[in-house]
Amino acid sequence: MTDITMDLVRQKLAGHRALLVGGAGFIGHHLALALREYGVAVMVMDNQVVNNMMENVYHPDRDPVKRQAYQNFLMERYTRMREAGVVLKNADARLMEDLFHAYREFSPTLIVHLSAIASAVDARKVPGLAFDLTLITLRNILELAREEKGDKPHVMTMSSSTVYGDFETPIVDETVRPKPKGIYANSKYMGERLIRTYCESYGMSGTIIRPSALYGERCISGRVSQAFIENALTGKPLLLEGGGSGRLDFTHISDLVDGMVRALAMRPEKGDTTYNLTFGNARTIAELAAIVKSVIPEAILEERPAALEKPIRGTLSTDRAQRTLGFVPKQTLEIGYRRYCEWYVENWERAKRQVAQ
Secondary structure, eight states: OOOOOHHHHHHHHTTOEEEEETTTSHHHHHHHHHHHHTTOEEEEEEOOOSSOHHHHHHOTTOOHHHHHHHHHHHHHHHHHHHHHTOEEEEOOTTSHHHHHHHHHHHOOSEEEEOOSOSOHHHHHHOHHHHHIIIIIHHHHHHHHHHTOSSSOOEEEEEOOGGGGOSOSSSEEOTTSOOOOOHHHHHHHHHHHHHHHHHHHHHOOEEEEEEOOSEEOTTOOSOOHHHHHHHHHHTTOEEEEEGGGTOEEOOEEHHHHHHHHHHHHHTOOSSEEEEEEOSOSOOEEHHHHHHHHHHHSTTOEEEEEOOOTTSOOOOEEOOHHHHHHHOOOOOOOIIIIIHHHHHHHHHHHHHHHHHHHO
16 A cells, blocks of 8 residues: 555645535535645635525425524535635536636636535436536536646546446446446446546546445435434434345545545546545445434334345445555444434434524
8 A cells, every 4th residue: 555644645735726616515515624724725616506505495395403404514514614714606617607717716726526416316306407517517627627728727526436337246446347327327427438538638637536325424415324314313214125235335524535635636647547435345224224223222223125226336445545545444334424423413403402492
């Protein structure tokens, strides 16, 4: 494994300016805060279309406690970024004019593309919006970067482990040919193909990140790790399809962000590189539910038949990231997810008190 120290990462990032497109979301705001800790100037550009304050306030099916909790999470995102000196620009990267003005104003040396609908279920409901947020925004970024007369900014895009489709082996690495299924996975894979083509054709450099089953503080995207906690807190069952035997490579947000910062620091001068950035050890849904129940004893576990339409998942090898970036994930499910559950319970109780006032 390559010895990549934090001092080396800081040295490699010195003087850089990072534009995070779609950066006000779950991954983006955590990345913005981490980059600021390394002294990187950061601008977050976000159109506030997905998982934003207005949607939360007007969501027709959201109960008052959940609405209040999510409002607290969102406000904490903005407050933390403001206090860290992150510049926030409310603009739409689907519009070249909006992106152009942000680009010229900030003159980024690094661009991280995070714009997307974070849920495969939600992407299937609005495929046009899913493709626009993922692909039109990335196309615009690449066009601006391509036309740069001097040094072209490095472009990182957030893909997904879903591009692999059904895992045909227990472990997959970056050399496995993707076989994406559905709107979400295919939009992510199209984004990968787009950035590779620009890098090959125009001498640019890019990085593709494939995360898996993220969890962590201030998420409002409805991932299974979050949904299980909310169901337990509201008396709804935690549905264990196929007895909870399905496996996911659950990854804490802090581990993903550490890998992304390292990948930006150790970016290629030309061409593209793809990294799996996960914990590197798939666990069952039943194991996830057991941790929820250990924190919230009243949680109801309910078995259901296996959902045949859901892809077969497993472990993503992180060997490449370990060798090249010195990436070593730290948050085991037993520690990281338990702490997240405890944090969620504390903040849910806070929201209940606020609503009752």
